[in-house]
Amino acid sequence: MEISDWRAKIDGLDEQIVKLLCERAGAAAAIGQLKAGSGANIYEPEREQNVLAHVKAKNSGELTDAQLIVIYERIMDVMRALQRSKPVA
């Protein structure tokens, strides 16, 4: 395979990744609204640690655990900001 073939593969993967990130954001927004309704904290470090442990357990090794965590910390930063910015339904 040439570089252009690998890039076409990456483009297809990105379409799936974006779809899943958007679904994840929708779920995070729903949680944010439930938390706002009950007065619960947006930041729950124990849950975030569980998320990181879960994704590390699913790492098939093309990324190091540290690389995967760096990506996921950014994902969780964005999702937390999104929960804080959404009005209560």
Added chain:
Amino acid sequence: MEISDWRAKIDGLDEQIVKLLCERAGAAAAIGQLKAGSGANIYEPEREQNVLAHVKAKNSGELTDAQLIVIYERIMDVMRALQRSKPVA
């Protein structure tokens, strides 16, 4: 749906996201090896801009474009580092 239900949904999405990120890393590593073999630069800003334009075009709106780009810039940082760290096959 309660918070625990949404979290179960997120856990399932994360499993799919991790699988795709690992596949993407494998493709990036393959490109890195091809580039190392030909002496091409790892950093190609035009390609990176194309990736960002592509993911924005696929954004279904649960994230703002800015939030999606922030996540993708981190993904591309990690993939670039991975390409630099892999030995030529």
